[in-house]
Every structure is written in structure tokens, then in C-alpha cells.
Amino acid sequence: MKPMGIRAQQKEKTRRSLIDAAFSQLSADRSFSNLSLREVAREAGIAPTSFYRHFKDMDELGLTMVDEGGLLLRQLMRQARQRIAKEGSVIRTSVETFMEFIESSPNVFRLLLRERSGTSFEFRAAVAREIQHFSAELTEYLITTGMTRDEAFTQAEASVILVFNSGAEALDLDRRQRDELADRLIMQLRMMAKGAFWYRKERERNRLKGGIE
Known part of the structure; x- marks a missing residue:
């Protein structure tokens, strides 16, 4: 049970990193529609393919x-x-x-x-x-x-x-x-x-x- 808890915490931490990364890339000149999956993943420190473990798209x-x-x-x-x-x-x-x-x-x-x-x-x-x-x-x-x-x-x-x-x-x-x-x-x-x-x-x-x- 303990290892599962650690994995769940790590998954939530990565998910949080993706949300924070996306927010950090918004600006007066850049809207959400201008963000790319690769950019958000890179800012969060994960591989683009790992994005799909947390969000469908x-x-x-x-x-x-x-x-x-x-x-x-x-x-x-x-x-x-x-x-x-x-x-x-x-x-x-x-x-x-x-x-x-x-x-x-x-x-x-x-x-x-x-x-x-x-x-x-x-x-x-x-x-x-x-x-x-x-x-x-x-x-x-x-x-x-x-x-x-x-x-x-x-x-x-x-x-x-x-x-x-x-x-x-x-x-x-x-x-x-x-x-x-x-x-x-x-x-x-x-x-x-x-x-x-x-x-x-x-x-x-x-x-x-x-x-x-």
C-alpha cells in the first residue's frame, strides 16, 4: 500500500507541474490556444508522451x-x-x-x-x-x-x-x-x-x- 501511495503522490505532483507550467506560459501576448503540448511538457520537465498519463489532450x-x-x-x-x-x-x-x-x-x-x-x-x-x-x-x-x-x-x-x-x-x-x-x-x-x-x-x-x- 505504501509504494502505491508514493506513486499516486508523484503522479499528482507531475500533474500539478503541468498545470503550473501552462499557467506560467500565458501572458498578455500569449493565450492558451497558442500553447503547444511539447512546450508545456518541456516546461514541466517531462517527456511529451508522459503528458497523456495525466490529461487526454x-x-x-x-x-x-x-x-x-x-x-x-x-x-x-x-x-x-x-x-x-x-x-x-x-x-x-x-x-x-x-x-x-x-x-x-x-x-x-x-x-x-x-x-x-x-x-x-x-x-x-x-x-x-x-x-x-x-x-x-x-x-x-x-x-x-x-x-x-x-x-x-x-x-x-x-x-x-x-x-x-x-x-x-x-x-x-x-x-x-x-x-x-x-x-x-x-x-x-x-x-x-x-x-x-x-x-x-x-x-x-x-x-x-x-x-x-
Whole structure:
């Protein structure tokens, strides 16, 4: 049993090396579709033929990377919600955490961003699922603040779209410009949240009056 455990660990280590190698070769000028199996295998330190012990093809590797990137982002945003308890500001803490993710893992976000509108249906669907997961978690959080599910989902969906678009812009900015973008994004999200709050109040007043929304 022990030797099997060692082999399994080695296989997982090599698989991890392939994923990391592929991420490391992405850049502002190079997308996943431009990567070759041989290049990824060489960067990971294995023979090209050994690649197939871990992934069926490059598409399977790419889909794994999309899943991993989405999971990483969701985990970071969960940590942000834990930080909120100490730091207070929901929106500022969330935006700062997201910008930290862009700075520390730019190639992960590049992959999600590019494949969101890429030529592969499977990749587009995979990224769409990750964005849906992200929206769903934010929806559940907003429900705890007193929103209905429909209201929470609408605000969450709009917020995620705005944040992703800002992330795309942030990739090409220096630190000062990124900080300015973060401040602008915080203001936009606060305006959206404030608008949602007063929209709910107006709906409540109309219901009480028997009026039309």
C-alpha cells in the first residue's frame, strides 16, 4: 500500500507541474490556444508522451485550469468576507481582495477572461459556470442582508459583470492606475448598492399603497 501511495503522490505532483507550467506560459501576448503540448511538457520537465498519463489532450488541461482558476477566485472572495468582520467595509474589502488576485495571479485571470469569449464552446461554457458560481455565492451573501432572492441575484449578477470588466482593464495598468481603478470600482459598486436599496424601499412603498412598481 505504501509504494502505491508514493506513486499516486508523484503522479499528482507531475500533474500539478503541468498545470503550473501552462499557467506560467500565458501572458498578455500569449493565450492558451497558442500553447503547444511539447512546450508545456518541456516546461514541466517531462517527456511529451508522459503528458497523456495525466490529461487526454490540451483541451482537458485547459478546462482543468479554468476550473482551478474559478475555484481560486471564489476561495479568495470567501476569505474577503471573513476579513469584512474585522475591517468593516464589504465593498472595499472585496475590491481590494479582487485586485490582489489580479496582481498575484494575472495569468489565471487572463485565462478566465479570454476563454469567456473564446472560440471553444466547452471553454466558454466552463468559464460561464465559474462566473455563475461566483454570482451564486454573492447572491447567498446578499440574501443574508435582507434582500429577496431575485433582488440579490440581480445585484450580484450586475456586480460580477462590473468587477470582471474592471479586472480586464486592471491587467494592463501599473500600481497607481490600478489603485485609481479600484477606487472608481468601489464608488460604482456603492452607487449600485445604494440604488438597489432605494429601489427596494420604493417597491415596498408602492406595495403598501397598492401602486404600480
